[in-house]
Amino acid sequence: MPRQVDNDVHSAFMEFRAGQNEKCLSVQCIYCQQVRAKNTTRQKQHLLQCSAYLHAHPDVAIQASAATVTSAPPAPPAPSVPSAVPVPALPAAPPAHDVVAHASSHEDIAGEHSALSFMPNPRINGSPSQGRPSLGGGEGTPAPKRQKTMKPTPGSNTPEIPxxxxxxxxxxxxxxxxxxxxxxxxxxxxxxxxxxxxxxxxxxxxxxxxxxxxxxxxxxxxxxxxxxxxxxxxSLAIPAPGLELDFRMSIRVKPKLNVGAGTTGRQSWVSCIGGQWAGRFGKGVLLPGGQDMQTTVKDTATRIDARYLMQTGDEHPALIICTVKGWLNGDRDVMERLQDPVAADNVTAHRYQLRATIELETGDERYAAINTGTWLASGCRRGAEIVYDAYRIS
Structure with missing residues (x-):
């Protein structure tokens, strides 16, 4: 694949500062070792007249040679390469076109391009508007430079390298x-x-x-x-999801009612008597009547399956169904203390894991955006309340 427009120019020159007190940078052509002041336009012009560069890039030689057939106003030739500076030997490029065969040697190529003007070349100069600027502006005014972008390797899923x-x-x-x-x-x-x-x-x-x-x-x-x-x-590079704290929900509950052993474990019923919530998309209260069906599969793990009804604080409130599913895990002694509302206040949230996923659903168009979201929640037990922080997955 051809490289980007500026890559050919910048990669063909090495930048350096001639002296410590010099304010401007100088550049040296890596093909013919010629030294000049740093100027992208002049560097492009030099490459079109550099025999060593054109010999190493036959596709540019083809386009430049074809341009000589058309009538173009002559421009002063670029300074010739000093004879004292050696030109590195380059391997001969195989002729890929009749024009290249016509200009097969260094001397032929240099002769054809010694009187070339600064011609627009799609490989080096980009569009014609990027040519030499005229003093009066107008058509010769250079266009804004293209932003350099790094593309992944062709046929690969490798992400771009910052x-x-x-x-x-x-x-x-x-x-x-x-x-x-x-x-x-x-x-x-x-x-x-x-x-x-x-x-x-x-x-x-x-x-x-x-x-x-x-x-x-x-x-x-x-x-x-x-x-x-x-x-x-x-080898696929799939974007990792992000988490953003979206809302907090505090649920006041009645004491747990033990239903008894079921097919998957001991079941309990926890009723919601109210609560409140607040976050990025609004605030409001939790209506009484929500239920949490808990199943203790072993002494250290309890499954959470709850549904609550949230109400917004608008003048005409909206109703939102909140579904919570997750797990409460902890050591046996910690899990026993969490069953006692008084003792639960003395257990820090780091001693156990209350993790759940939350889905919200509403028929109110004002809050339709929450219907397609998923939240990851981290919770804790405080007395007769269960508090969740809900992080929206982006």
């Missing part, structure tokens, strides 16, 4: 005291490369160590027993 993760994955250092440019070492595979954010991000997409760490972050890959590697479920 910029902070890229920087955290590399240690920057200077190989020699005389080096002007920084180097970076990957913390996952110890590979050393020149400091370049785009190249570092590309490296992480194929780094075995980083990919293994990324896979460990996927919840499906964390359990002891995992999916097979060739199963699509083993």
């Amino acid at each position: 910029l902070a993760d890229v920087h955290a994955a590399f240690v920057e250092f200077r190989a020699n005291d005389d080096d002007k440019c920084m180097s970076a070492r990957c913390l996952y595979c110890n590979q050393i490369r020149a400091k370049n954010t785009s190249r570092q991000r590309e490296h992480l997409l194929s780094c075995p160590g980083y990919q293994a760490m990324l896979k460990d972050k996927i919840p499906a890959a964390s359990p002891r027993h995992q999916f097979d590697d060739d199963d699509v479920a083993s």
Whole structure:
């Protein structure tokens, strides 16, 4: 896949500061080693005339050569490469088009492009409006720069790599005291490369160590027993749900009535005589008549199955059916003390677990949004009251 517009330009130059007192950055072309002031427009123009770059990117050479056929106003040629600066040898690119075959050598390509103007090129320059700006504005005014976005690897479910993760994955250092440019070492595979954010991000997409760490972050890959590697479920990155405190509900209850042993355990009946609730979407009271059918399956676990009727505090109140299902777990002595309303006040909520799911249902259009929500609740027992904090699952 072709890289993004700015990636070709920025990755082709290495930035540095010529002197400690210099306020402006300089850049050096990694293809021909030419040094110039940092200027994205001039850097784009240089690449269109850099024989080493065009030889390494035949697709750009094809588009640039085709543009020479059309009539374009000539522009002053870019400064030539100093003869004292060596040009690194590059492997010959296989001819993929007749135009490339026509300009097969470095000299031919350089000759054809020595008098090129700053032409719009879809790979380097983007749209024509991103060309050289004119003094009078108008059509030559550059368009706003595109926002750089990181896309996942093609054909992969690997999530995008944030910029902070890229920087955290590399240690920057200077190989020699005389080096002007920084180097970076990957913390996952110890590979050393020149400091370049785009190249570092590309490296992480194929780094075995980083990919293994990324896979460990996927919840499906964390359990002891995992999916097979060739199963699509083993590599899917599914968003984790969030919890947001939505409302608190306080329920006043009558003393528990023991119904007796049932098919699944000892059953008890707990009646609601009132209460109140308040939260993000409103506040109101609990009407008397709600019931909690509790089933004790063993001395340390009791199942909760309750239905209450909530009423809003509006001038024309709405009625909301509240369904609570969950478990009360704790040590045997703690569970016994919770049965006594007086002794329950002396048991901290951290000594046991009262966890439940809550669903709300109403026919009032003003509160229709709650019909599709699910809440996770944490509760405690205080005297003749049961208090729940309900967290909406996002």
